[in-house]
Amino acid sequence: MHYVSTRGHSGRRQFCETLLEGLAEDGGLYVPETYPRVDAATLDAWRALSYPSLAFEVLSLYVSDIPPADLKAICEKTYTPEIFGTSNIVPLRKLETRLYLQELSNGPTLAFKDVAMQLLGNLLEYELARRHDELNILGATSGDTGSAAEYAMRGKKGVRVFMMSPLGRMSSFQQAQMFSLQDDNIHNIAIDGVFDDCQDIVKCVSSDLEFKRRYKIGAVNSINWARLVAQVVYYFSGYFQVSEGRSAGVDFSVPSGNFGNICAGHVARMMGLPISRLVLATNENDVLDEFFRSGIYRVRSRADTLETSSPSMDISKASNLERFVFDLLGRDARRTKSLFENQLRECGSFDLSGDPSFVTAAARFGFRSGRSTHADRLATIRDTWDRYHTMIDPHTADGVTVGRMHASPEAPMLVLETAQPIKFATTIKEALGRQPDRPLRFDGLEGLPRRVKVLPPDTQAVKNYIADIMQGATC
């Protein structure tokens, strides 16, 4: 299997090359040359597999540059009950007839990003060792991504993490989760500013090619193909758990921000998994809902990006959408490039409303969408608690709210649970008048010693800090 850029760059890449490169040279995203099809007989054969074996089968279709025995070992080391709390890894919880939660947030940081990031950590360690190379991951986070990356990379050979977050702006649980890590290869940097300052610094550092090369700076952001393909696996697992031998279709409802999670559902559907509908849920930052309803993709400005109570979905543009648009346009790289490079730069938006490809999109690709508000989240958290004695976090609540709008009598709806309530205690308190339950292993987390460097919102200060650490490191 080879990978190509959505913007048509002529170079074809192997899986491990996309793993380290992230973005393609021409600014496009890597996609597989074709989606491998999984036929009914194969689906049947996969039904009984354990999660790590299923992950191995799915990944094998996309990875041709890691020997199968090594890939299998990586999957088995990643998806264990010790790391994910259950041997099922992504179990279903039935709320009512035809409505289920699929629990994706039982990993180390209690958000679904662990499912992909834990695999990425092991893949990176493997590949860097094979190349006798190292990588310094520089990232910016306002919450879930940073902690998932740190818990995936801690103690990994050849990898260091420099993670910036806005000083004092994450939830107290999220701060404690990150800053309590004592591993030598994990470096927390609290920037005295806002999240956008952190992101700007990442951009500035990454555009200094000399610094980037010298200090081997890389990223693990949501456009990385390896993260996406790791997420494809749980759509298969969810389908097997709910369909019990029947080959009827299922629906998924996905709380969405950067379009990574639901894009994995799109890939699973393109592979032939019987998904009837992919329901995309946004919060008040509804750039994606607007696109799927109208065909108009209108990137928001910073000023127009709201701070909501489902903060991991507070996005102004959706970095993975380009992969879907590429497929929507019949894999026309020239048009994709013109939309995402020229049109977005010049107008901040593009319009496919009259395009035949968009008019038939819902039918061809199964997408539906909807948005929900703070009041909806509170009502859904309350309702789910009252009726099913199940506590859900605000992001999952967006998924339940919008999933219900599109519920159908024909197919079961699986709502992807993207985080646990303990991460967002303030909103849970507001909805239920009580604190969320805390998993035992997090008792006393906020009281642990912290390791964090506070720096001003200044690129040079961050560069100096990285250089200092690297000087001290004995390689």
Ligand SMILES: *Cc1c(COP(=O)(O)O)cnc(C)c1O
């Ligand atoms: C990252 C995240 C999302 C959004 O996922 P995307 O892949 O960016 O669409 C939703 N909920 C939670 C809790 C998250 O951490």
